[in-house]
Amino acid sequence: MNCIDMQKTSHLYSSLFNHRALRLFLLTAFAVLLSSCSSQATKYFTESKLDISNVVLISIDGLRPDAINKQNAEHLIKLTKSGLYFPNAKTIQRSVTLPSHISMLTGLDIKQHKVSKNKSLPGHLSFPTILEILKSQGKKTAALYSKKKLGFLFPPGSVDYIFGPGQNGIDYNQANANQLAAEFARIWNQQNYHFTFIHIREPDAYGHQYGWMSSEYLNQAIPLTDKAIGNIINTISKGEKANNTLLIITADHGGKDKTHWSKRPEDLTIPWIATHSQLTPETITDTQVNIVDTAPTILHLFNAPLPKGIDGQVIKNFLP
Numbered sequence: 160m161n162c163i164d165m166q167k168t169s170h171l172y173s174s175l176f177n178h179r180a181l182r183l184f185l186l187t188a189f190a191v192l193l194s195s196c197s198s199q200a201t202k203y204f205t206e207s208k209l210d211i212s213n214v215v216l217i218s219i220d221g222l223r224p225d226a227i228n229k230q231n232a233e234h235l236i237k238l239t240k241s242g243l244y245f246p247n248a249k250t251i252q253r254s255v256t257l258p259s260h261i262s263m264l265t266g267l268d269i270k271q272h273k274v275s276k277n278k279s280l281p282g283h284l285s286f287p288t289i290l291e292i293l294k295s296q297g298k299k300t301a302a303l304y305s306k307k308k309l310g311f312l313f314p315p316g317s318v319d320y321i322f323g324p325g326q327n328g329i330d331y332n333q334a335n336a337n338q339l340a341a342e343f344a345r346i347w348n349q350q351n352y353h354f355t356f357i358h359i360r361e362p363d364a365y366g367h368q369y370g371w372m373s374s375e376y377l378n379q380a381i382p383l384t385d386k387a388i389g390n391i392i393n394t395i396s397k398g399e400k401a402n403n404t405l406l407i408i409t410a411d412h413g414g415k416d417k418t419h420w421s422k423r424p425e426d427l428t429i430p431w432i433a434t435h436s437q438l439t440p441e442t443i444t445d446t447q448v449n450i451v452d453t454a455p456t457i458l459h460l461f462n463a464p465l466p467k468g469i470d471g472q473v474i475k476n477f478l479p
C-alpha cells in the first residue's frame with residue numbers, strides 16, 4: 160500500500176467506524192504510517208519554521224470583526240495589530256454554533272460532517288477533532304468551553320482535560336469568561352498542554368438578547384470578553400512558554416439584529432487572528448480564510464498528519 164492509498168484508507172476507516180476504541184486505534188496506527196510518508200506528502204506536510212511548542216485557540220461565540228474596531232476592546236485590538244489578522248474570514252453556511260465549531264475543530268465543511276442541528280445532541284461526533292488527533296500523536300490537550308452542546312465534540316478519552324457545563328459538575332451559568340480565564344491560568348501553570356481550546360460565549364448571548372452591535376453588545380459583552388482575553392494573554396506571557404506559544408482567536412459566526420443563521424455577510428464574516436513572537440504583524444484582506452482552515456493549520460504547525468479529504472487548507476501565511 161503506498162502513502163496515498165494509506166491516506167485514503169485512513170479516511171475511510173475514520174468515516175466508517177464509530178466505535179471509539181477501534182477508531183482511535185486505527186487513527187493512531189495510520190497516523191504513524193502517514194508520518195513516514197513525507198516524501199510523497201501533500202503541501203500540508205511541509206515542516207513549519209515557526210518555533211511552536213503550544214497552541215491556544217480561543218473561539219469567541221458571535222464575535223463580529225467590526226466589533227473589535229470599536230471601543231472597549233483594548234487587548235483584541237492589540238492582537239490584531241501585533242499578529243496576522245484576517246478581518247474577512249468566513250464561517251460555514253449554516254452559521255450556527257455547534258455545526259460551526261465542528262467545522263473549526265475537524266476541518267470538515269457541513270456537507271461532510273452533516274451536523275446541522277444546533278442543540279445538545281446525544282452521543283458524540285464520529286469524526287476526529289484536532290484534539291483527538293493531537294492526543295493520538297502524544298500531545299496533551301485541554302478543552303475549556305461554556306455551552307453544554309459543545310460537549311458533543313469531546314468524547315470520553317479524546318481530550319486530556321475538560322472544563323465545561325455538564326463536565327465535573329460545572330453549571331451552565333458558571334462557565335463565564337472570567338471563570339474560563341481563571342481556569343486557564345490554573346491549568347496552564349500545572350500542566351504542559353500542547354493544545355488548548357477555549358470557548359467564550361458572552362458576545363453571542365448579548366447579541367441574541369440586545370442585538371449585534373447594540374450598545375449592550377459593544378459596551379458590555381465585548382469589554383468583559385476582552386478582559387478575559389487580557390487575563391489569558393497575561394497568563395501566557397508570564398510563563399516559560401511565552402515565546403513559543405501561538406495564540407489564535409476566531410469566532411463561530413457573526414450576527415445581525417438578534418440572529419446569525421442567515422447567509423448575510425454580517426452572519427458569515429468572522430475574525431481570524433494569530434499571534435506568536437516570530438510572526439510579523441500583517442492585516443490581510445485579499446486572502447480568503449475559512450473556519451475549516453483552522454484545524455489543518457494547527458495540525459500542520461505541530462507536524463501532525465491531516466485526515467485525507469478534509470475541506471480546510473493550511474493558511475500559508477504562517478510560512479516565512
Ligand SMILES: [Zn+2]
Binds near residue numbers: 220221255363411412
Ligand atoms: Zn455561536
